[in-house]
Amino acid sequence: xxxxxxxxxxxxxxxxxxxxxxxxxxxxxxxxxxxxxxxxxxxxxxxxxxxxxxxxxxxxxxxxxxxxxxxxxxxxxxxxxxxxxxxxxxxxxxxxxxxxxxxxxxxxxxxxxxxxxxxxxxxxxxxxxxxxxxxxxxxxxxxxxxxxxxxxxxxxxxxxxxxxxxxxxxxxxxxxxxxxxx
Numbered sequence: 001x002x003x004x005x006x007x008x009x010x011x012x013x014x015x016x017x018x019x020x021x022x023x024x025x026x027x028x029x030x031x032x033x034x035x036x037x038x039x040x041x042x043x044x045x046x047x048x049x050x051x052x053x054x055x056x057x058x059x060x061x062x063x064x065x066x067x068x069x070x071x072x073x074x075x076x077x078x079x080x081x082x083x084x085x086x087x088x089x090x091x092x093x094x095x096x097x098x099x100x101x102x103x104x105x106x107x108x109x110x111x112x113x114x115x116x117x118x119x120x121x122x123x124x125x126x127x128x129x130x131x132x133x134x135x136x137x138x139x140x141x142x143x144x145x146x147x148x149x150x151x152x153x154x155x156x157x158x159x160x161x162x163x164x165x166x167x168x169x170x171x172x173x174x175x176x177x178x179x180x181x182x
Contacts, residue, residue: 049087079175099127103151122151126170147174
């Protein structure tokens, strides 16, 4: 009886697949025709093109971030330039960095007093706003964000080098979110 039931179930499955095959073929044909006959505009700029990339760290300097402001500026600019192409009539990408925090606690406390057994690592933060600005000066889109990265990044390095690695890792995360948005 079990063998008969298994055979019957495979027959039902085969009937379902056979009845769905024409529907699947039709959907595939619609998708293929959409891709093949989609209009192509020669003048359209790729989404990852900008005319210029500017990074403003004046708010960080005003808060006394010091030498890290220059490091963040250069690192974020390099990350964005690696991910965007420069094109003449594309919008300009302008990023203003407003906040920067390297957590003094770089170790994970596994002694969880709540009994959950999971301890989240301390985080470093980099906050700011990215704007796409049209050639005529109007803001096309704006995106405020706060990028986080584990403070344990680069923990195997000596102290001054570790802090630079952590700051540069934050710019990598920040740039990744900007690219996802624009």
